[in-house]
Amino acid sequence: MPEIERPDGARLHYEVHGDGFPVLLLAPGGADSRTGMWEANFYHPVTELSRHFRVIAMDQRHAGRSAHAPALPFSYERQAADQVAVLDALGIGQAHVVSAGGGTAQAWRLAHDAPDRVRSVVAQEPVGIDPSVNTLSTYLRQFDEAMRFPRAEGLPAVVAAAQRDDRFAHNPAAGPFAGRLRADAAFREEILAQRRERYIVRLVRFRDGLWPAGSAYFSVPEQWMARCPVPLLVLPGSDSAHPELLAKRIADEAPRATLLDTDHASPRRRARTVDAVVSFLTTHTPR
Numbered sequence: 695m696p697e698i699e700r701p702d703g704a705r706l707h708y709e710v711h712g713d714g715f716p717v718l719l720l721a722p723g724g725a726d727s728r729t730g731m732w733e734a735n736f737y738h739p740v741t742e743l744s745r746h747f748r749v750i751a752m753d754q755r756h757a758g759r760s761a762h763a764p765a766l767p768f769s770y771e772r773q774a775a776d777q778v779a780v781l782d783a784l785g786i787g788q789a790h791v792v793s794a795g796g797g798t799a800q801a802w803r804l805a806h807d808a809p810d811r812v813r814s815v816v817a818q819e820p821v822g823i824d825p826s827v828n829t830l831s832t833y834l835r836q837f838d839e840a841m842r843f844p845r846a847e848g849l850p851a852v853v854a855a856a857q858r859d860d861r862f863a864h865n866p867a868a869g870p871f872a873g874r875l876r877a878d879a880a881f882r883e884e885i886l887a888q889r890r891e892r893y894i895v896r897l898v899r900f901r902d903g904l905w906p907a908g909s910a911y912f913s914v915p916e917q918w919m920a921r922c923p924v925p926l927l928v929l930p931g932s933d934s935a936h937p938e939l940l941a942k943r944i945a946d947e948a949p950r951a952t953l954l955d956t957d958h959a960s961p962r963r964r965a966r967t968v969d970a971v972v973s974f975l976t977t978h979t980p981r
Contacts, residue, residue: 712744722795728758761873768903819931
């Protein structure tokens with residue numbers, strides 16, 4: 695699979711499928727945003743969209759095949775720079791962005807930092823704070839087991855957990871650096887040589903970069919949404935981590951946003967939603 699290396703040594707893996715105007719996929723999963731996370735989605739954008747577009751699916755740093763990355767705190771700014779670097783490597787000046795779950799927070803940051811590179815954004819089930827159904831703790835507690843486990847079992851148990859399963863979303867005991875722990879013997883030795891409290895401090899800093907306080911949208915200031923320059927198609931979620939009212943707020947605030955009804959109870963409704971996504975992207979594709 696193609697990969698690029700970033701100045702800090704991180705290696706980013708990506709796949710390219712289909713032909714046409716480019717579409718960059720930002721997968722759900724938060725700290726575990728990898729191409730494989732689309733498998734559980736109600737439609738697979740690689741399969742559906744590559745019939746019409748050139749689809750770029752990437753594993754974000756720390757996730758999947760991009761696990762070889764420094765154990766730095768999570769940074770939306772750094773993620774956006776990674777995504778621009780992948781577009782640069784492919785010679786792509788501008789792309790649509792299709793995102794879901796935690797990938798929507800990445801999409802906001804990419805549109806914030808590089809608006810000239812983003813043609814439009816599809817934001818499925820955006821994450822964020824809606825005080826009627828959730829709080830910041832809804833997201834922070836995703837890391838509770840990652841911090842409890844090393845305290846209770848020690849760092850060798852964390853390494854063993856990562857070697858069994860490096861998917862943080864499925865195996866939080868392995869921590870957000872699980873991919874590198876599994877693949878990089880020198881990094882395993884580095885982690886095993888440190889005190890467990892130092893490792894937990896790394897987890898806290900990573901968690902607080904992924905789910906920072908101060909904005910309902912996490913990755914951008916709240917006031918930015920009212921200035922968002924790109925067209926948005928917003929597909930609301932239906933649980934506490936993906937609040938429906940937050941999606942409606944985005945659609946109300948962003949000047950070029952459309953809210954799409956997303957009832958996937960039947961194959962016919964799912965097909966209509968996919969058709970609406972394709973139609974939105976086609977409408978905003980340069981002639």
